Amino acid sequence: MAAVDDLSRLLAIEEIKQLKARYFRYLDQHRWEDYRSLFTDDLVLDIPKTPEPRRDRDQFVDGARANLDGGLSIHHGHTPEITILDDTTAEGIWAMEDFVAPDPASGRSPFAGAGYYVEEYRKVDGSWKIAKLSLLRLRRGRRRR
Amino acid sequence: MAAVDDLSRLLAIEEIKQLKARYFRYLDQHRWEDYRSLFTDDLVLDIPKTPEPRRDRDQFVDGARANLDGGLSIHHGHTPEITILDDTTAEGIWAMEDFVAPDPASGRSPFAGAGYYVEEYRKVDGSWKIAKLSLLRLRRGRRRR
Amino acid sequence: MAAVDDLSRLLAIEEIKQLKARYFRYLDQHRWEDYRSLFTDDLVLDIPKTPEPRRDRDQFVDGARANLDGGLSIHHGHTPEITILDDTTAEGIWAMEDFVAPDPASGRSPFAGAGYYVEEYRKVDGSWKIAKLSLLRLRRGRRRR
Numbered sequence: 001m002a003a004v005d006d007l008s009r010l011l012a013i014e015e016i017k018q019l020k021a022r023y024f025r026y027l028d029q030h031r032w033e034d035y036r037s038l039f040t041d042d043l044v045l046d047i048p049k050t051p052e053p054r055r056d057r058d059q060f061v062d063g064a065r066a067n068l069d070g071g072l073s074i075h076h077g078h079t080p081e082i083t084i085l086d087d088t089t090a091e092g093i094w095a096m097e098d099f100v101a102p103d104p105a106s107g108r109s110p111f112a113g114a115g116y117y118v119e120e121y122r123k124v125d126g127s128w129k130i131a132k133l134s135l136l137r138l139r140r141g142r143r144r145r
Numbered sequence: 146m147a148a149v150d151d152l153s154r155l156l157a158i159e160e161i162k163q164l165k166a167r168y169f170r171y172l173d174q175h176r177w178e179d180y181r182s183l184f185t186d187d188l189v190l191d192i193p194k195t196p197e198p199r200r201d202r203d204q205f206v207d208g209a210r211a212n213l214d215g216g217l218s219i220h221h222g223h224t225p226e227i228t229i230l231d232d233t234t235a236e237g238i239w240a241m242e243d244f245v246a247p248d249p250a251s252g253r254s255p256f257a258g259a260g261y262y263v264e265e266y267r268k269v270d271g272s273w274k275i276a277k278l279s280l281l282r283l284r285r286g287r288r289r290r
Numbered sequence: 291m292a293a294v295d296d297l298s299r300l301l302a303i304e305e306i307k308q309l310k311a312r313y314f315r316y317l318d319q320h321r322w323e324d325y326r327s328l329f330t331d332d333l334v335l336d337i338p339k340t341p342e343p344r345r346d347r348d349q350f351v352d353g354a355r356a357n358l359d360g361g362l363s364i365h366h367g368h369t370p371e372i373t374i375l376d377d378t379t380a381e382g383i384w385a386m387e388d389f390v391a392p393d394p395a396s397g398r399s400p401f402a403g404a405g406y407y408v409e410e411y412r413k414v415d416g417s418w419k420i421a422k423l424s425l426l427r428l429r430r431g432r433r434r435r
Contacts, residue, residue: 010155010300021224024240025261028283072284074259076223076240078366079311095314095366114364116315138318139362155300166369169385170406173428217429219404221368221385 004084012128013082016090016121019128024075030068036061039130040122046134060133070103077117088123096135114138149229157273158227161235161266164273169220175213181206184275185267191279205278215248222262233268234276241280259283294374302418303372306380306411309418314365320358326351329420330412336424350423360393367407378413386425404428 004012019038026035036057043057054060078095085091094117102108115137122131149157164183171180181202188202199205223240230236239262247253260282267276294302309328316325326347333347344350368385375381384407392398410422 006297006301007151007155010297010304011151013304014155014158017224018226021226021238021240024224025226025238074242074283076242078223078368079307079314081308081311081315093311093315095311097364097366138364152296152300156296159300159303162369163371166371166383166385169369170371170383219387219428221387221404223368 004087008087009084012084012090012123015128016082016092017080019121019130020077020080020092020094020117020119023130024077027064027068027075028073030065032061032065035064039133040124043130044120044132046132048135048137067102067108068100070105072099072101074099090121090128092119092121093117094119149232153232154229157229157235157268160273161227161237162225164266164275165222165225165237165239165262165264168275169222172209172213172220173218175210175218177206177210180209184278185269188275189265189277191277193280193282212247212253213245215250217244217246219244235266235273237264237266238262239264294377298377299374302374302380302413305418306372306382307370309411309420310367310370310382310384310407310409313420314367317354317358317365318363320355322351322355325354329423330414333420334410334422336422338425338427357392357398358390360395362389362391364389380411380418382409382411383407384409 023035023038026032026038039057039060041057043060045054045056045060047054054063075096075098078097080092080094082090082092095114096117097112097114099110099112101110115135118134118136119130120132121128123129168180168183171177171183184202184205186202188205190199190201190205192199199208220241220243223242225237225239227235227237240259241262242257242259244255244257246255260280263279263281264275265277266273268274313325313328316322316328329347329350331347333350335344335346335350337344344353365386365388368387370382370384372380372382385404386407387402387404389400389402391400405425405427408424408426409420411418412421413419
């Protein structure tokens, strides 16, 4: 942490916690343009196979919209482990739990799961954004909740 | 944040996180007088309709006691977004998830839900308290859990 | 807090939050030696009766391994209340929620629960560790989730 003094490091950790808080809230409030704004435009993704490809920010955001609009989603994040690497780069791990009840018209079944986000963050024009998002699942399966 | 230096802001954010942590713990431990002490005496409420009115702090606390005593409740808060406005006022958003199994004698059904608290905080005699509480629900329904 | 200046206190609180974050993650990732390293070697335990005794760190870690290896576990922690007592001692309360689906070969049933960890922490050779762990349960019962 030599590159960043303690106070600056704590401020950056709090800013990144609030960035990820908005990630979960905008996702479940289906605020798609606000959600898109949380990622760098060169977002790197490493997520389990999904029916549609998820190769870049727009495919990621548009895929979430296609899966969640008209349905109910609840995504919660827990116990962040944020490491500030320097003034503009950081990495973090978040425990997550999710429940999705798709639009009944979609014919898709509700599912729930849990796992971890492993992420990289970059400060762009004074704002921290998610630059890389990996998802490691502990479970994912159909279920009522 | 000009009005508040960075260290004071981080200290206030941590104090408000611990205030809300006690809110959830005292509620689920049914410590009603401790719970009442977390709110300003002029608490403003904006919550979904409930069988009983919730117009002020005492109606809010006494209503919670009436609903939860003799039963089991689990309320958890996630990913706070706390903004310090000045030395004595702040606002915040918390994701929440709740499960309530009322006293079997009440004949009421268990329910569970999720949503967001949108709150205002005020520092009174050196202690942060909840001055306004709004609840936005994503879901609320009967269910076993 | 006279013994600890505000910045040092905030740094210690963040370090202890990340210690407990690793506690949950290593437990659910079944990384038993990493998990063991999070406790002082004189760990004090106060947990509800379990089939096997839990009298010291190794019995605690080995018991968790015996219960969870081959199965799925999800343990999440919420809304920490961390108090720094001096430069090397602290205490904290965490809300928790757990779900365990044991190795099917064990014949044990899945269970889920919620409650609180009441803990003490000690800084040893520059690293915060869990020195005492008490678990207060609100509920524990068989259930699918």
